[in-house]
Amino acid sequence: MPQPVRVGTRASQLALTQTGHVADALTRLGAGPHELVRVRTDGDRLTGSLTSLGGTGVFVTALRDALLDGRCDVAVHSFKDLPTADADGLVVAAVPPREDPRDALCARDGLTLATLPVGASVGTGSPRRAAQLLAARPDLRVVDIRGNVDTRLARALGEAADLDAVVLARAGLARLGRLDAITDTLPTDVMTPAPAQGALAVEVRAEVIGSGSPLALALAALDDQGTRLAVLAERALLARLEAGCAAPVGAYGHLAEGTLTLSTVVLRPDGTERLLLDGSTPLTGDPVADAAEATALGERLAADLLADGAADLAGLGGPGA
Numbered sequence: 376m377p378q379p380v381r382v383g384t385r386a387s388q389l390a391l392t393q394t395g396h397v398a399d400a401l402t403r404l405g406a407g408p409h410e411l412v413r414v415r416t417d418g419d420r421l422t423g424s425l426t427s428l429g430g431t432g433v434f435v436t437a438l439r440d441a442l443l444d445g446r447c448d449v450a451v452h453s454f455k456d457l458p459t460a461d462a463d464g465l466v467v468a469a470v471p472p473r474e475d476p477r478d479a480l481c482a483r484d485g486l487t488l489a490t491l492p493v494g495a496s497v498g499t500g501s502p503r504r505a506a507q508l509l510a511a512r513p514d515l516r517v518v519d520i521r522g523n524v525d526t527r528l529a530r531a532l533g534e535a536a537d538l539d540a541v542v543l544a545r546a547g548l549a550r551l552g553r554l555d556a557i558t559d560t561l562p563t564d565v566m567t568p569a570p571a572q573g574a575l576a577v578e579v580r581a582e583v584i585g586s587g588s589p590l591a592l593a594l595a596a597l598d599d600q601g602t603r604l605a606v607l608a609e610r611a612l613l614a615r616l617e618a619g620c621a622a623p624v625g626a627y628g629h630l631a632e633g634t635l636t637l638s639t640v641v642l643r644p645d646g647t648e649r650l651l652l653d654g655s656t657p658l659t660g661d662p663v664a665d666a667a668e669a670t671a672l673g674e675r676l677a678a679d680l681l682a683d684g685a686a687d688l689a690g691l692g693g694p695g696a
């Protein structure tokens with residue numbers, strides 16, 4: 376009997392659900408049986424605001440340690456939670472097809488972004504969402520919240536709701552079977568998603584790749600090239616801006632008719648000013664050349680945004696930068 380593939384996951388309902396889907400897919404694609412290994416992360420344990428936790432990587436480090444220690448063979452991350460710096464000895468071996476990357480308003484009484492009353496309170500822990508909410512509706516009162524998806528939904532929809540609405544990623548709600556809570560799916564030009572939102576990253580130790588093992592073959596089959604390229608461009612922008620996941624920066628890559636288009640936004644945290652920039656590049660179908668093109672597109676737009684004052688506007692790169 377082969378040893379089961381050990382798939383590491385955070386213990387949250389969202390993580391368990393999305394990891395379960397990936398593990399099932401790997402087994403279906405020939406990787407053999409699997410078991411889930413629960414890993415506790417600082418992001419789950421601590422309750423301070425995301426920004427005060429230092430943002431980048433709090434959800435990821437413990438899973439990566441478990442991979443490197445050999446406690447698991449595969450780790451499934453929400454791609455937008457993955458720092459842009461590569462981890463030594465690890466590779467993203469598969470990027471499964473992306474879910475809808477848009478953000479969603481979940482409001483009381485079926486309200487939408489357009490129909491929320493003047494001064495309504497909207498909860499989000501994300502500076503990117505906060506700034507774009509305020510850019511669209513300067514009258515709103517944005518409240519810093521965190522917690523898992525159910526906790527956040529309860530702030531607007533529960534018995535003891537204290538907010539008019541919250542904003543969450545549609546993808547997370549879809550994976551949890553809670554699309555019913557959405558009262559307004561926000562278009563990407565009003566609320567540009569976070570880089571890699573809606574995508575998953577399946578990470579393994581580097582030696583797994585090219586080993587020809589059943590797991591390596593299943594990972595290759597799970598990979599979606601279109602999603603990989605879109606996310607590559609989005610994350611290249613983020614890296615070049617030296618912006619973490621807590622920065623007021625949005626980026627959305629999409630493929631159509633052999634062209635990769637990247638739509639980006641950088642905002643002042645209070646939403647009073649923003650830079651919007653789109654760019655595109657033709658693709659050839661060659662994975663290596665296209666990956667280089669996607670990366671170059673993200674870096675080019677980032678350089679243009681920096682030249683237009685993005686770092687000062689969004690407070691990127693730390694104090695004084």
Ligand SMILES: NCc1[nH]cc(CCC(=O)O)c1CC(=O)O
Pocket residue numbers: 453454455456542543544545546547571572573574
């Ligand atoms: N920052 C938390 C987080 N990380 C991934 C998701 C789910 C959506 C996704 O996979 O992109 C969420 C929840 C949210 O933003 O509402």
